[in-house]
Amino acid sequence: MTTEPRVAQQNKFPIRVLVAKPGLDGHDRGAKVIARALRDAGMEVIYTGLRQTPEMIVNASIQEDVQCIGLSILSGAHNAIVPRLMALLKERGADDILVVLGGTIPAQDIEFLKQQGVAAIFGPGTPLETTVDFIRAHVKPRGLAA
Amino acid sequence: MSRSTAEDVPKTSAPAAGPVRNVSPAEQQWIDNILAPALAKSPERPIGADTGTNRNPDGTARFTTISGVPVERLYTPADLPADWDQHPDKYLGHPSQAPYTRGIHATGYRGKLWTMRQFSGFATPEETNQRYKYLLQAGGGGLSVAFDLPTLMGYDSDHANSEGEVGKCGVAIDSLEDMEILFSGIDLEKTTVSMTINSPASVLWAMYLVVAEQQGADWKKISGTLQNDILKEYIAQKEYIYPPAPSMRLVIDTFEFGSLFTPRFNPISISGYHIREAGATALQELAFTIYDGVEYVEWALRRGLDVDDFAPRLSFFFNSHNDFFEEIAKFRASRKIWYRLMTDRFHARQSRSQLMRFHTQTAGVSLTAQQPMNNIARVAIQALAAVLGGTQSLHTDSYDEALALPTEEAARIALRTQQILAYESGVAQTVDPLGGSYFVENLTLKMEQGAFQYFDKLDAMGGMVRAIEQGFPQKELAESSYQYARAVEAKEKIIVGVNDFVVEETPQQILYIGESVRDSQTEKLKRLRARRSQAEVTRLLAALRQAAAREPQAEKGKISSANTMPYILDCVRAYATVGEICEALRDVYGTYEESSWT
Numbered sequence: 001m002t003t004e005p006r007v008a009q010q011n012k013f014p015i016r017v018l019v020a021k022p023g024l025d026g027h028d029r030g031a032k033v034i035a036r037a038l039r040d041a042g043m044e045v046i047y048t049g050l051r052q053t054p055e056m057i058v059n060a061s062i063q064e065d066v067q068c069i070g071l072s073i074l075s076g077a078h079n080a081i082v083p084r085l086m087a088l089l090k091e092r093g094a095d096d097i098l099v100v101l102g103g104t105i106p107a108q109d110i111e112f113l114k115q116q117g118v119a120a121i122f123g124p125g126t127p128l129e130t131t132v133d134f135i136r137a138h139v140k141p142r143g144l145a146a
Numbered sequence: 147m148s149r150s151t152a153e154d155v156p157k158t159s160a161p162a163a164g165p166v167r168n169v170s171p172a173e174q175q176w177i178d179n180i181l182a183p184a185l186a187k188s189p190e191r192p193i194g195a196d197t198g199t200n201r202n203p204d205g206t207a208r209f210t211t212i213s214g215v216p217v218e219r220l221y222t223p224a225d226l227p228a229d230w231d232q233h234p235d236k237y238l239g240h241p242s243q244a245p246y247t248r249g250i251h252a253t254g255y256r257g258k259l260w261t262m263r264q265f266s267g268f269a270t271p272e273e274t275n276q277r278y279k280y281l282l283q284a285g286g287g288g289l290s291v292a293f294d295l296p297t298l299m300g301y302d303s304d305h306a307n308s309e310g311e312v313g314k315c316g317v318a319i320d321s322l323e324d325m326e327i328l329f330s331g332i333d334l335e336k337t338t339v340s341m342t343i344n345s346p347a348s349v350l351w352a353m354y355l356v357v358a359e360q361q362g363a364d365w366k367k368i369s370g371t372l373q374n375d376i377l378k379e380y381i382a383q384k385e386y387i388y389p390p391a392p393s394m395r396l397v398i399d400t401f402e403f404g405s406l407f408t409p410r411f412n413p414i415s416i417s418g419y420h421i422r423e424a425g426a427t428a429l430q431e432l433a434f435t436i437y438d439g440v441e442y443v444e445w446a447l448r449r450g451l452d453v454d455d456f457a458p459r460l461s462f463f464f465n466s467h468n469d470f471f472e473e474i475a476k477f478r479a480s481r482k483i484w485y486r487l488m489t490d491r492f493h494a495r496q497s498r499s500q501l502m503r504f505h506t507q508t509a510g511v512s513l514t515a516q517q518p519m520n521n522i523a524r525v526a527i528q529a530l531a532a533v534l535g536g537t538q539s540l541h542t543d544s545y546d547e548a549l550a551l552p553t554e555e556a557a558r559i560a561l562r563t564q565q566i567l568a569y570e571s572g573v574a575q576t577v578d579p580l581g582g583s584y585f586v587e588n589l590t591l592k593m594e595q596g597a598f599q600y601f602d603k604l605d606a607m608g609g610m611v612r613a614i615e616q617g618f619p620q621k622e623l624a625e626s627s628y629q630y631a632r633a634v635e636a637k638e639k640i641i642v643g644v645n646d647f648v649v650e651e652t653p654q655q656i657l658y659i660g661e662s663v664r665d666s667q668t669e670k671l672k673r674l675r676a677r678r679s680q681a682e683v684t685r686l687l688a689a690l691r692q693a694a695a696r697e698p699q700a701e702k703g704k705i706s707s708a709n710t711m712p713y714i715l716d717c718v719r720a721y722a723t724v725g726e727i728c729e730a731l732r733d734v735y736g737t738y739e740e741s742s743w744t
Contacts, residue, residue: 077310
């Protein structure tokens with residue numbers, strides 16, 4: 001998937017990812033497993049902890065200068081949370097951050113969420129490697145002028 | 147009559163390590179003459195991808211349970227303790243006899259089948275009430291209420307934090323009015339009801355009790371179960387509101403209230419289910435759950451309650467996962483461990499205090515979104531394990547639950563699965579049919595030993611609340627779940643339809659819950675607030691705050707003057723909302739945020 005020069009560049013500047021758990025739900029097994037898998041794949045991972053509002057997530061992403069936000073939502077609140085988060089990213093000029101979503105997302109909501117700007121949705125049973133590869137291939141490289 | 151207190155109880159240590167295999171001449175002959183040539187001809191191979199991790203240092207294939215526990219080729223009398231036959235009372239006993247390994251009823255399921263209790267709740271109280279009537283009509287034996295996330299977190303449907311969450315993971319309950327609708331037309335003196343609610347448990351229980359009272363039901367006769375297990379929230383499910391100490395105090399308030407006013411209601415269901423779902427192994431589920439039980443007993447004794455006043459109503463709740471024999475061993479071991487703790491450690495005198503009664507739910511975490519119909523087979527196997535383990539009640543998951551809350555059809559098949567087990571398979575006709583199996587007995591003993599090793603560790607940390615504050619169980623779970631994810635990723639563990647035997651699929655029909663529930667609940671709240679006496683609500687919430695700030699102390703035969711339950715009941719009767727009551731307690735206790743363990 002990834003080309004040679006890009007891999008070399010990543011080794012110099014590891015990809016930075018914010019793994020975030022918005023909404024009221026506390027089921028964090030998936031978020032923690034994915035955080036560790038991304039870390040094992042050489043990325044720098046910041047895990048927000050539970051019950052983060054879109055505002056908190058966007059603030060943390062900008063402060064931490066991440067290239068990717070990974071959201072974990074299992075409760076069905078995605079249609080309320082995602083549009084707010086995407087609007088805030090745009091407002092703050094941070095909409096170059098890659099946003100991916102994991103969790104239980106009904107098939108009928110996928111189109112809407114992609115229109116909102118979610119780059120990929122990883123449902124239950126997605127191999128860890130698929131998520132890792134997708135993020136590697138799609139983040140905007142660091143260290144380049146915007 | 148000496149009362150045991152948290153200070154003077156002796157710490158129970160782990161039993162001696164497993165037996166050394168004392169192979170009989172006959173077995174040795176079999177090894178030499180039959181096994182060895184067979185292995186030479188066709189060596190054993192790991193089930194799943196051969197990655198090296200599943201081979202022993204000598205190169206032979208290594209077989210493990212889903213929890214990673216080694217499984218041997220064959221179990222024989224050599225795998226039981228040398229004194230197995232001499233000490234039936236130490237290891238096995240008979241059904242309804244210490245140490246209860248073989249079950250708590252002398253006749254098993256022959257006198258009474260397990261209760262088929264399907265967990266259900268979604269959208270508005272009106273819609274859930276219809277589903278309940280449907281389930282009861284379809285032959286379900288009891289109800290089990292799933293609340294939505296705002297209710298679980300103590301927020302009203304119209305709170306800003308509730309946006310997008312109302313009615314999604316369960317039914318939305320804001321006030322007594324909603325509880326009246328939820329149980330309208332359902333006789334609470336005759337139906338046993340379980341409620342999956344934790345941090346705000348006393349509030350929802352108070353609502354339930356008031357609805358029962360309105361129906362003319364006798365509190366002394368109603369029976370059911372409140373989950374009310376806050377410790378596993380800090381460990382696993384993370385739906386907590388207040389810090390551990392005040393949360394434990396609220397739990398003990400319900401123990402005290404229940405022992406005096408609702409003698410047939412279980413004020414707690416000490417839950418391993420969520421610990422397992424969060425990634426624990428079978429042993430970790432068993433050990434952390436039972437040790438949570440120990441922690442509740444210790445806190446109740448510190449309050450000044452007598453162990454035999456509340457222990458008979460402690461109930462448990464386990465997960466039933468894919469690894470059939472490991473699960474059966476876990477269930478059998480759990481009863482024996484609890485018996486040992488209640489007698490050795492807490493000196494409980496009544497046999498009811500020494501009995502572990504438990505509910506089981508099949509493992510939601512094992513369900514796949516891929517080829518969802520395959521889940522019907524998984525659920526059947528898991529349900530069978532629970533029955534062979536001697537569960538008192540059972541929830542079978544619906545095949546579509548990896549995708550959404552179940553459709554009516556999926557919920558019916560789940561219930562039918564239990565009915566097929568009960569009425570067609572014949573497994574309910576004999577008590578503990580796997581008792582005496584070399585394999586199952588060996589696994590059961592190992593579960594017990596492993597659990598007591600965890601107990602020693604947790605005792606050394608100063609109890610479960612301390613261990614939680616140090617992040618110990620949280621870190622153990624994160625490690626286990628990552629190791630399992632890694633094994634699945636490497637295909638050492640095969641999940642049919644997910645990492646092998648994959649096909650192209652079309653989306654499944656699911657139950658879809660939109661955002662309209664929040665609007666209708668918000669509208670109801672607006673009307674409620676206009677109708678009720680605001681002055682009365684304000685006064686009663688203030689009285690609750692005052693009681694909550696005081697330290698309760700038990701008096702024999704009387705409820706502590708600072709017990710929060712009577713105050714919460716007053717608030718509920720005046721139609722104060724879940725959010726308002728929890729907010730009053732937040733004012734007094736503050737809120738909890740965990741350090742992030744990854």
